[in-house]
Amino acid sequence: MSRRSSIAPEWLFHYEKQWARADIVAGLTAAAVVIPKSLAYATIAGLPVQAGLYTACVPMIVYAFTGSSRALSVSTTTTLAILAANALSATVGGDDANALAAASATLTMLVGLMLVAAAVLRLGFVANFISEPVLVGFKAGVAIVIVMDQLPKLFGMHYPKGSFFHNVGAFVADLPHLSATTLALALLTLAALVLLERFVPRAPAPLIVVAAAIIAVALFGLRAHGIETVGAVPAGLPSWTQPDLPLALKLWPDALGIALMSFTESIAAARAFARNDEPAPDANRELLATGLANAGGALLGAMVAGGGTSQTAVNRQAGARSQLAGLVTALVALAVMLLFAPLMASMPHATLAAVVVFYSIGLFSPAEFHAILKVRRTEFVWAVTACAGVVLLGTLEGIVVAIIVSLFALAHQVSDPPVYALRRIPGTNVFRRDSSKHPDDEAFPGLLLLRPEGRIFFVNAERVAEKIRPLVRESGAKIVVLDLSRVFDVEYTALKMMIEADARLAANGTTLWLAGLNPGVLAAVRRSPLGERLGQTRMFYNLEHVVIKYQEIVSRNGDDAARR
Structure with missing residues (x-):
């Protein structure tokens, strides 16, 4: 391969005209899933919903010109959102929007720089250090934490959040004060998502339910019945966001864990959906691409980013043949910023929370736990340990537990050869x-x-x-x-x-x-x-x-x- 093609996007030099229609359709289809989910994930992180829009645009564009996977769809994921939420809530107190934006930019920039440094050091092999059973347990723990975190929005409750068991106790204690209207809307949203996924699997279910909820708020005056909405969303292009360097000293441990998970999820999704007739994703190239995507997004209001399995699956199933599909998705996000931002003001928190819960539950797979148990009981214990680590200790600590368990598993295997x-x-x-x-x-x-x-x-x-x-x-x-x-x-x-x-x-x-x-x-x-x-x-x-x-x-x- 020439130096020119190794630096520039490979797909541009080998693009075939017959791919264009498939890429455009795939990009539009993926946008209908990526954008509503990105808005919802921004709320998980405690960020304004427009941060989700920026994340569906800027990192996607950067990755399209630097990444090695033709199908990978890069914005954000449930795992990254909950990790970012923990990091930001521990760093920024109060409701200072400027401080929150600076902290998010700092965290995202740190993640980007760490990934780029890992690419320079050729550390792509690190992704293999977390075993599949441990990753299954880690994601299951994340699903439990996310669902617990979103329950107040589903039920229309308000209580101070703390540890997992504190949140469980507070939720039970506050049940008498739930909002019946909010809960009804959340249940209708979940029912609609289930029915759409079951009977019309190709339909952009997140887009449909979000649009329907916005229309319902406007037609039936649901705000007057206790339904809380997102509120005003600024229209236009994202503004330049300056990272806060002093915060880097506080955020770097969280950034390290987020960088590891961003890369692990990205390379796993890239490999899972690679076609036999296209170049295999290169781990070190993916480190560089996701690092640059995060660094670029940090300066323009995006939150931490990485490749998502579900959105990549949608992109590939819709026919994506190259990174042009990702560019189309980014352009749709840009159009929403410029033209449709005012409509998002009527988006109910309960609907976004329902979208988050619906797609987060998929991270918890009893079938995978059962399959691991059938093969080897010891690895099942590792999966359960990783899950418990996330739930009981926190997501960042859960990553540490997951890595320690994986390394212990590796040490156990090599220390006792048959x-x-x-x-x-x-x-x-x-x-x-x-x-x-x-x-x-x-x-x-x-x-x-x-x-x-x-x-x-x-x-x-x-x-x-x-x-x-x-x-x-x-x-x-x-x-x-x-x-x-x-x-x-x-x-x-x-x-x-x-x-x-x-x-x-x-x-x-x-x-x-x-x-x-x-x-x-x-x-x-x-x-x-x-x-x-x-x-x-x-x-x-x-x-x-x-x-x-x-x-x-x-x-x-x-x-x-x-x-x-």
Whole structure:
């Protein structure tokens, strides 16, 4: 690829005319979903609804010219909104709109700069550090927190918010003061969303319910019946917003967590909806693109941004073939800013809250928890732990819990690699784990075949040795073979462990052989003292060669001499 095409948007240089109609339709369709949801997510973050409009426009434009995914739709998500809400509420007190705007710009700029720095350092692999079960649990926790956060708007209540259990208690205590009209509107909105998604899945359900609610407020004078609305929304282009540098010292921990989730959600959505006939999303390029999208949006009133799975799915299902679809969505958001902003003043908070709740509930998937439990109970515990961390400790702390749980899971897996005793399937050269299910598999008296799996290094070398010793002791074998065909790497500590094992075995009249070494492992063994101890005669290409050699020794010298 030329330098020119690696810097400029790739899709512009390879655009095909027949894509234009599909991209325009997809962009318009996605806009009908993205814009109402962005307005709702802005309210989650405690920001004015126009911040949602700006986020559906500016980051989308920046990403279209910098990102590697052709279908990714970049604005904001429920997860990012709730993380931003926690960060801003802890930093900005009161209802000072200017202070809130500056804090949001600072947070968003920090997120952008962190993502750009991560791209420069080529840290795209970090997205793989959060396991899928932990991410499932984290998103479920976020769904619970969001629903609890939106309940006051659904029921027309007002109470000071605090921890999760405080909010539950306050909600129950305030139930006698609910607004029946507000609750009725919220339930009608939820019912409409359910029916539209069920029977007309291609319809822009968020746009329809928001438009219907605005019309209802105007026709039936719902404000007089206790329905609270968004209020005046400034029309026109977003104004320049200056980040507040002193706030950066307070916001950087939150920004770090938001940057991680923005990238994780973006790369997951980009990979999930990539077509086989288009370039695969590049993790480091996505870091750069989402970073620039956040940095650019920060200066023009946008909130923290990232790629959303649901809106990307809509974009792709509507036929998006390139980033032009994202530009069309951004242009629709721009048109709403310039032409239709006054209409948003009549938008009910209850309707926006219902939209938020409806699409947030999807983050909690009992089916995914059940699927994880069926595969492995331990990973189910990790998912539940991540969920509980978000609910009980908070979303930022929940990210930390999720990362710690993921790293603990990784450490647990690599620290306890399996070691299997092997037998041969009769009439073949296939060796498999010794099992009572296969009583006819062949064993070789005096020969013990062992197969460790995974990388053997300082974290797990002693654990591997602990597993091997009882197997050797119980077998009474004169020759012990380590089949390293499933070991992709060994490190100095592991080699030292093998040298000590060879010495102990030799003292007991037992010989150690190695088999199935890949080129890297073989080179490491030869460079170490272990290679000198074993020489060429005790290292074999595979287990079949081991058996042939063993049978030659037995045939030549008899069973008792099979120790070299």
